[in-house]
Amino acid sequence: MELVCNQVTKRFGSVVALSNATMTIKTGEVRALVGGNGSGKSTLSKILGGILYCDEGEITMDGERYEVSSPKEAKAKGIIMTSQELSLLNNLTVEENMCLCDLDVKGGFVDRSQMRKRTREVLKLIGKEELLNLRIDKMPANEKYLLELAKALIQKPQVLIVDEVTSALYKSDVEVVEKLLNQLKEEGVIVLFISHRLNEVFAFCDTVTVLRNGDTVGTFQVKDLDENTLISYMSGRDITEEIMVSDSIDESDLEIVLRTGKVHLPRFHKEVELDVHKSEFIGVAGLDGQGQTTFLRSLFGLESTVNVEFDGKPLTISSPRKAVKAGFAFVSGDREKEGTFKERSIAENFAVVSDMLLKKKPKNIDDYLKKAGVKYNRCEDLIISLSGGNQQKVVIARWTSSNPKIILADDPTKGIDIQARRDVHETFRQLLDKGSSVVMISSDDEELVETSKMMPLSRIIVMYEGEIVKTLRGSEITVENIAAYSSGKQKCKVG
Amino acid sequence: MNENIAKNTGIAGLLKNEKYKDFIPSIVIMIVLIIGGNLLNPGFASINNLCNILARASILAVACIGQAFVMISGNAGIDMSIGAMMSLTALIGPMVSKGTNEGLVVAIIVFMVLGFVIGAINGLCIQFLKIPSLVMTLAMSVVISGLTLGLTRGQPIMTIPKALLNLGMPVLGRIRGMTIVAAVIVVIMILFLKKTNFGRSLYIVGSNRNAAKLAGLRVNLIVVGAYGISLMMAALAGLMLVGYVGSAQLNMGDEYTLLSVASVVIGGIKLTGGKGSLIGGVLGAMVLFLLTSILVALGMPSGVRQLIQGVVLLMIVLANSREAKLRA
Numbered sequence: 001m002e003l004v005c006n007q008v009t010k011r012f013g014s015v016v017a018l019s020n021a022t023m024t025i026k027t028g029e030v031r032a033l034v035g036g037n038g039s040g041k042s043t044l045s046k047i048l049g050g051i052l053y054c055d056e057g058e059i060t061m062d063g064e065r066y067e068v069s070s071p072k073e074a075k076a077k078g079i080i081m082t083s084q085e086l087s088l089l090n091n092l093t094v095e096e097n098m099c100l101c102d103l104d105v106k107g108g109f110v111d112r113s114q115m116r117k118r119t120r121e122v123l124k125l126i127g128k129e130e131l132l133n134l135r136i137d138k139m140p141a142n143e144k145y146l147l148e149l150a151k152a153l154i155q156k157p158q159v160l161i162v163d164e165v166t167s168a169l170y171k172s173d174v175e176v177v178e179k180l181l182n183q184l185k186e187e188g189v190i191v192l193f194i195s196h197r198l199n200e201v202f203a204f205c206d207t208v209t210v211l212r213n214g215d216t217v218g219t220f221q222v223k224d225l226d227e228n229t230l231i232s233y234m235s236g237r238d239i240t241e242e243i244m245v246s247d248s249i250d251e252s253d254l255e256i257v258l259r260t261g262k263v264h265l266p267r268f269h270k271e272v273e274l275d276v277h278k279s280e281f282i283g284v285a286g287l288d289g290q291g292q293t294t295f296l297r298s299l300f301g302l303e304s305t306v307n308v309e310f311d312g313k314p315l316t317i318s319s320p321r322k323a324v325k326a327g328f329a330f331v332s333g334d335r336e337k338e339g340t341f342k343e344r345s346i347a348e349n350f351a352v353v354s355d356m357l358l359k360k361k362p363k364n365i366d367d368y369l370k371k372a373g374v375k376y377n378r379c380e381d382l383i384i385s386l387s388g389g390n391q392q393k394v395v396i397a398r399w400t401s402s403n404p405k406i407i408l409a410d411d412p413t414k415g416i417d418i419q420a421r422r423d424v425h426e427t428f429r430q431l432l433d434k435g436s437s438v439v440m441i442s443s444d445d446e447e448l449v450e451t452s453k454m455m456p457l458s459r460i461i462v463m464y465e466g467e468i469v470k471t472l473r474g475s476e477i478t479v480e481n482i483a484a485y486s487s488g489k490q491k492c493k494v495g
Numbered sequence: 496m497n498e499n500i501a502k503n504t505g506i507a508g509l510l511k512n513e514k515y516k517d518f519i520p521s522i523v524i525m526i527v528l529i530i531g532g533n534l535l536n537p538g539f540a541s542i543n544n545l546c547n548i549l550a551r552a553s554i555l556a557v558a559c560i561g562q563a564f565v566m567i568s569g570n571a572g573i574d575m576s577i578g579a580m581m582s583l584t585a586l587i588g589p590m591v592s593k594g595t596n597e598g599l600v601v602a603i604i605v606f607m608v609l610g611f612v613i614g615a616i617n618g619l620c621i622q623f624l625k626i627p628s629l630v631m632t633l634a635m636s637v638v639i640s641g642l643t644l645g646l647t648r649g650q651p652i653m654t655i656p657k658a659l660l661n662l663g664m665p666v667l668g669r670i671r672g673m674t675i676v677a678a679v680i681v682v683i684m685i686l687f688l689k690k691t692n693f694g695r696s697l698y699i700v701g702s703n704r705n706a707a708k709l710a711g712l713r714v715n716l717i718v719v720g721a722y723g724i725s726l727m728m729a730a731l732a733g734l735m736l737v738g739y740v741g742s743a744q745l746n747m748g749d750e751y752t753l754l755s756v757a758s759v760v761i762g763g764i765k766l767t768g769g770k771g772s773l774i775g776g777v778l779g780a781m782v783l784f785l786l787t788s789i790l791v792a793l794g795m796p797s798g799v800r801q802l803i804q805g806v807v808l809l810m811i812v813l814a815n816s817r818e819a820k821l822r823a
Contacts, residue, residue, distance in 0.1 A: 302708075337703075343701075
């Protein structure tokens, strides 16, 4: 069997998510698909899985044109995909979940004993027979991930797409996955293994296709590669160990604004600690879902109560209200859900914090908005009359006009144009000059590097699986270093 | 800037202006109904008749203030206990007042507080126990009705305070006292909504609960407050109702639940929250009673009346939801 992608292209509006992706996978091959945030690896797998259509190009299976319009059709052709977002239904038992796509029926009724039999067989493969009859919501995350894999296996795939299923596995579970992949290989199944963990690529896979910003960089034999070469393919820069010299900046005499103490990240069972200096910019790097967002939200009282040291005094943050009153600001990148009040005017959207909470009515709204670079007609207009970038600028101006001591920003420039981005960065820089500090998450490594260069005092922390794995300073702040540590570089020595 | 000024003057400008745009359907329908009513039934448009309709609409106008607060608070909020609260107040209010005007003052205060407390219980259960507002307020309406039935033992006996009965009398020309009372309440509540921190936060909270929480607003407090105010207004409307009718019947306020929903929807308040004004609700109330009066004047049986009212409401809801889709 042979799966060929030829010049596959996918656009979302004006954004090209995947451009001319080309690769060939042969029977019994375990192929890794790697790349950073927004590289197009999920898009490609979704096209194969029948969730998205491709705009251009063609996919063939054994020379036959492969064209599907739904996951159901893809399944009929033997392409099964595990889901990154768990697809298991919490209120059903393991066997019900396993057989959901293809229920056993006898005389018009569901045949439970047959279901149980099939499930037992597949559970044996993943070494979790004891899970039979249990309900999903009673299980820990790692077992759910394994079941997700089992659910794909029970459908007897010819092509199995594993979408970052190993995110939350324990070491012993990883071995199970490895054994399983080997077995599938012998059966002649094609496995497409999507991952951002280099050690897994080196441990499980035969070949690797690298994507970067939607482009196919190339396909390589894993055994011919080393870690640094792979990272340089992913980040698009040459990298050598020598770059990683640390500039010594003496941080001891800087004034600390916020000492977070140990902040617990429940999903990873880990704790993160960070000291933020006055007038400092901290960029938080890492692949999506490594605990960055949870960490920032915790500091704003959105997860549970946290105890921090703020301005030299202990502070208990139990709600956003408390955080705001103490001098925190939180800019969310999810404008629709957490930023704008779309039924309300620009002025109301702008003044909500300063006016209603801090009781400092802004005197001249127009001045503020102009300074923030918002292009608008009248401030009584509805906020949805503005473009996305301008809406986000209003949301940011909402916070900056209240003179916060620290701004927590969760990917604040997501989905806005380049010029709007620059305006946002400039606003942050001006705040730094005024003595505020900024902690900003970004999924765009280039943005972090650029922004940190603009700022008088800056640092990048890289998060990986709920830990700060590296702090980069000065000339260490490069896209390739961020890419390296984001993929868990130190941890792949084993591979 | 000059362009803007030009755009917003004249009737065409008025039609385009966001602030007034939502009122235009109600005003147009009202004019059509008055003219049409007069054609079908000469004398319909007489000042006396119109003032009478206005008086009946006044009760609904007060009742729909509460519904408006709940709907503006967002999250598909709806208060189905308004009618039951009105019945409770209409039947027990006069008993508390013992038929005297001094007692009436006590009754007003007692029932406003009681309404607020029951409404706040609605709000608390909705916010903290995550019960859908439709289910919660419907269940509460059953509880309130039960309470009414228990307290009256099914046979309300009462003397209605004179001040309350006089609400139905003309005071200013042909305008009834109750219209003046309603106007005062509406103006106070409009100011409350526009000028106080609570009122303005209500719009913000209704527009986007997550963003409001991030901005540090006390979302729970504001939503609970909105439900409290809803039944507080229902209590006042209940007292006005018994004064207008002049006698007590069980469940006399129940129909106002759906009427209040209908009038705020006609008035352009978004079912999803964050938008709308009390003026709109008041206009909606007038439209509804104009329609009812025409149907009564035409001698339609009550079943047919309800059917027509229902169809009209359905059409308006459809029109509103379609518009929202076009905008997005």
